[in-house]
Structure formats: structure tokens, C-alpha cells
Amino acid sequence: MTFGGGLVKIGWGKQEPVDDSGKAFMEVLIGEAEGAPHFYMRRFVLEPGARMAAHRHPDIEHEQYVLQGRLVLGLDEREIVVGPDSIVFIPAGTVHWYENREKEPAVFLCLVPKTAEYRTEWV
Amino acid sequence: MTFGGGLVKIGWGKQEPVDDSGKAFMEVLIGEAEGAPHFYMRRFVLEPGARMAAHRHPDIEHEQYVLQGRLVLGLDEREIVVGPDSIVFIPAGTVHWYENREKEPAVFLCLVPKTAEYRTEWV
Secondary structure: OEEOOEEEEEOOOOOEEOOOOOOEEEEEEEOHHHOOOOEEEEEEEEOOOOEEEEEEOOOOOEEEEEEEOOEEEEEOOEEEEEOOOOEEEEOOOOOEEEEOOOOOOEEEEEEEEOOOOOOOEEO | OEEOOEEEEOOOOOOEEOOOOOOEEEEEEEOOOOOOOOEEEEEEEEOOOOEEEEEEOOOOOEEEEEEEOOEEEEEOOEEEEEOOOEEEEEOOOOOEEEEOOOOOOEEEEEEEEOOOOOOOEEO
């Protein structure tokens, strides 16, 4: 629903697969289509068994908030279990990966700056 | 906890009051102190009865995600009830206000661009 210049979305939209596992999905919540001028909000769902392999973005930081479930998060050489209300900041250039080792989906927000080029290096 | 360049926070930190009602609070989750280069993540808590009066930011958009509770949100001349998993985009210049008419706290994320000057106009 749009209200003047504002926008409210309730519920879930179309989720796009984000890797070859078929178990990880992403939905852009507030992005180019919504006219976001500086940064984009995306929601990721990692089904049980999903793994997003280690990678880094040379130019792009992540600001994340875990909504549901539990994830093993790799950050550089460390790993940590995150769950609901965990807050994660991943600066540009930091290697990171995710794995859902639980029986429930894990859901988190991941915000990124608006950029012309979204570079990813797999490591 | 810091990991290389990354940062993970679990749980709740210090909440600052954001209005005169004494019922609305804000915590910066990822901001200047965390080295966020482009945009900041804040978490708002509106206790029952809290109201944040109508205002607009001429230069600053909001990207919001409701985590908990229920809020009446005013956007320009309209109002809408939002709750968990509601997504709200408020472009710069759009008048907005919030009111918690329920018996439980309402909690939402509100992300804003990093800016030298955060202007607010009460209307």
C-alpha cells in the first residue's frame, strides 16, 4: 500500500533463490523499485541445511538483524551462533558465510548501501 | 563481540528516551561508534500509550521493520495499523507519527542514512 510518498508492506512477497543449494532465498523489501535513495533492505530465508559459502564484498557493508531461527555465522576466521535479535555488522572486505544447522528456517534482514556495482569475491 | 572487522551484538543495550512522554526509547544498534559508513540501524521501543508526534525530516528517509507489538502509524493524511513483519518506507519530507494504543510494547527497527545534519520539522 502506498500513502502519499510512503509505503507499507505487510506479509511476504516473492522470494528469489540466492545460491545453488535451492535452500536460500532473498526478497528485496525496500529497494530500487520502492525508490530507496541510499540503502536497500532485503530479507533472507535459509531453510534447514542451507549454506551460503564464504565470500566478501570489497565495497559493500552489511547491517543485519536476525528475526527468526538460528544460524552459524562465519566472520573472518571465527564462527558464532546467532538467533533472534542478534545484530550483525559486516564491514566491506570482511569474509563471511552462513549455515543453518537447525530444523527450522532462519530469517534475517540484511541491508546494503545502494551501489552501481555489487562485487562479490568467493574465497 | 568483535570479529576481525565484524561485530555481533546479542541482546539489549542502553535505550535513550526520544520524546517528552517518557514512553518512547531508542537504541543505536549500528551507528557511528560501530563504524557504519553509509547508514545507521536503530531500534525503537514504544511503551503502551507512547506517542511520537507528527514530524518530517526534509533530508532523511526511514526504512523500518516492525519486530513486535502493534502501532498506529500516520503517513501524510492516512493512518494504518502495523505489526510484526510490517515493512515501512518513509521518504524524506513525508509527515509521519506513531502511537501505541495497545497494552504491550511495540518494537521496530528504523534505519536512516548517515548524515552530518539530522533535521526534524514538527508539524
